[in-house]
Amino acid sequence: MEITTWYLEQDDPALLRPAGQPATPVTITRAELPSPEFNRYLYTAIGGDWFWSDRLPWTWQQWQDYLDQPGVETWVASVRGTPAGYAELDGHSPGEVEIAYFGLLSRFAGQGIGGHLLTVALRHAWTLPERHPGLPPVRRITVNTCSLDGPAALANYQARGMRIHRTATRPAATQPQAPGPWPGAERP
Template sequence: MADQPFSLTRPAVPAASRPGHLPVIVTYLEMTAPPGHAPVRQPAGNLSLVRADPPTWSFYRYLYDTVGEPWLWHERRRLPRKELERSIHDPLVEVWVLYFDGTPAGYGELDRRTQETDLSYFGLIPDFIGHKLGPWLLDTIIRKAWEGGATKLVVNTCSFDHPKALPLYQSMGFVPTRHVAREVRDPRLDGVLPRSAGEHIPLAR
């Protein structure tokens, strides 16, 4: 039988096969040339995008925890402080923070430590979701990646994330390259995240 053509659409999430685990589909995307479209128009309001160079551990954890809690971001909550600091203090890691009227509204993180520049984290603080900041922030960070010498830009998103995340990445020029089905231990069951996190994702049984 001939191989099925790769689908740009994320496949359906399978049922969990292990107690206490959550099924998830991770989609990997890449961009091999700078954006061909005009820059996204900056939304109205007092906006500024500032690199935290470097961020303190506590400020970084505030951004990561606040942006990521609704989507079950848990990996960096588990990292020992020293290990996380080694990463975020590396000069090849850039943490760009969006401020709205002086208040942090979101951030993006570029990791240039490998040949492929990785947009390793991106998101808005929940209070600012729905204010049309996401497309401009993403487009601006993508352009900073290329202006800083990227030769390829990669990112991944998963079925835990906001449903508009994958279409937004694609609209900016990222192309899916693979979908990977995984199962992860529900971080809410172990206290890594509060039980209230990820309200759209039922607790694992």
């Protein structure tokens, strides 16, 4: 089995193609208080189905140190008070903002929430220096996704005006198995 990774970018805010409002009312807010527990919850609850595992060994302090960096923001989509998804912006590279993580809880997929959340996340990425004085102007927003991620991820990024600037393919060492949101989690 091969894993393909697509590296996408947007180098002008005018390229953003907004998604329409989802049928389900969604609230998107910034988690202004860095919380390792909350970010780890989002990371495992959403990423467990999509093979996100690089941060699983992080300690509480590693999460805190990362979240305390200027230019790191977490934007959370909620439906009737329940977290539905998130976008994590990482602006610590001069002039560049990476959408480090982006996704929805599985029960909220397919409802138009992802396109709306990505639209909002991109708008906030372009204006990151306004909330973090001292950061240079944003010249580029980046994100990557791979063939192990959600099936709508690549299409959503492209529909919002991001373009592929590089593709890489590598063999999978073993047949990957998604870790799930927690060990032993079984879904119907």
